[in-house]
Amino acid sequence: MLKLDLHVHSSYSNRHGHLECFNNVEVIRQATKKTGINALSITDHDTLSYNKLKPKLKSLFLLPGVEISTKQGHLLAYGIKEPIKPKLDVFEAVARVREQNGLVIVPHPFSFKGLAFRTAKLKPDAVEIFNSINFSTLDKLSEYYVKNNNLKACSGSDSHFPLTIGATYVEVNCEPKVDEVIEHLRKGRFKIKIIRRAGLIDKLRWAGFALFGAKKLFLREDSLLINHEK
Numbered sequence: 001m002l003k004l005d006l007h008v009h010s011s012y013s014n015r016h017g018h019l020e021c022f023n024n025v026e027v028i029r030q031a032t033k034k035t036g037i038n039a040l041s042i043t044d045h046d047t048l049s050y051n052k053l054k055p056k057l058k059s060l061f062l063l064p065g066v067e068i069s070t071k072q073g074h075l076l077a078y079g080i081k082e083p084i085k086p087k088l089d090v091f092e093a094v095a096r097v098r099e100q101n102g103l104v105i106v107p108h109p110f111s112f113k114g115l116a117f118r119t120a121k122l123k124p125d126a127v128e129i130f131n132s133i134n135f136s137t138l139d140k141l142s143e144y145y146v147k148n149n150n151l152k153a154c155s156g157s158d159s160h161f162p163l164t165i166g167a168t169y170v171e172v173n174c175e176p177k178v179d180e181v182i183e184h185l186r187k188g189r190f191k192i193k194i195i196r197r198a199g200l201i202d203k204l205r206w207a208g209f210a211l212f213g214a215k216k217l218f219l220r221e222d223s224l225l226i227n228h229e230k
């Protein structure tokens, strides 16, 4: 059984001159061991880090993924090999993912950089109704929207800091092979498991680290990470 967190960022997300993600390879290894997660998609912002991370995370099944910054908001794509440029119109970005036979998921539709009421028109394979760093009321709104529009629901931790890796995952009962996992996800053959939502304290520590780099003040020993991937 694969326990797959579909939406995790690594330090490869820190490419555009800002530090926002504290999950380096060692932290990802430790956190997944602790939570029993055996599969991840590292969906870094506008970069396919799969090929760089795969040899470093051999004990985990990795599903190739990326979070694309489209003109209108964030879009998750899975199973693609060619990168997709940021800032495209979202409908064009979806078409490019489909050309590569990739899977399309709309993350956090009603939060910052969410695709909101365009979501259904994009005909995604699934929509996040639980995002561990989102506000619960916004996730409730996503859940309501998904039901009303007959869309499929999924979840993702959207982890940018160690404590949230595996805060939610989907259970997929298939072989750890990219094509099989994609097919199961496409057909909705998975179960959503929710463990926890990041609390205010988690977010303050994350923000504190991001703003001041005050590791010792804001991060406990068990969640610290030092060597950022270049």
Ligand SMILES: [Zn+2]
Binding pocket: 067, 074, 107, 108, 113
């Ligand atoms: Zn996002």
Ligand SMILES: [Zn+2]
Binding pocket: 007, 009, 067, 107, 158
């Ligand atoms: Zn994200």
